Amino acid sequence: MNPTINTLKMLAGGIILIASTFTPTAHAEYTPGLGEIMAQTAARHIKLWYAGLAENWQLAAYEIDELKEGFADAGHYHPSHKQIKQKLPELLAGYMDAPMAQLVLAIDQRNVDGFKKAYDTLTTACNACHIATEFGFNQVQRPNFNPFANQAFVPNPGQK
Ligand code: HEC
Structure with a gap:
């Protein structure tokens, strides 16, 4: 066989080997920071509020699942x-499990007043964990405006 072609084949094999070694590693190394996960949690916390107020119970249940994830x-x-x-898993279970269960119940019962009460209980528990972990300067509250201008919170009439 032509030695040049052989060399090229070896080179190509090497490149494929290198590529297959590096690509998966690059993905596996990404770890979301706790602050990043918490920033997402804060966004879900807002969306949950507006979903409940609009009595969009499917969306509220969805946001609960996202918070749990x-x-x-x-x-x-x-x-x-x-x-x-x-x-962390112990703290999260200790502070979040009970208020989250209370919210799930209110959502299942489609009970707006129960939802608001459970929401405030959750918010208090978020802050209690921040205090317990010496991050008490991060305070969350009932949102006072909806920053998600591109999402409709009212139930979608087309959605079964
Ligand atoms: C384990 C206890 C714990 C619970 C429960 C908890 N947090 Fe946090 N939260 C933290 C810690 C620790 C940080 C700081 C993380 C860091 O950046 O090092 C934080 C940070 C934050 C931040 C600041 C993030 C930023 O980028 O500005 C927000 C907002 C936040 N949490 C919202 C919430 C909300 C909303 C809830 C409840 C639905 C909640 N947290 C529940 C421990 C908790």
């Missing part, structure tokens, strides 16, 4: 974090 990611990627002594 965020908490699971927080515990998974940051089982321990900075100066915090307790394990």
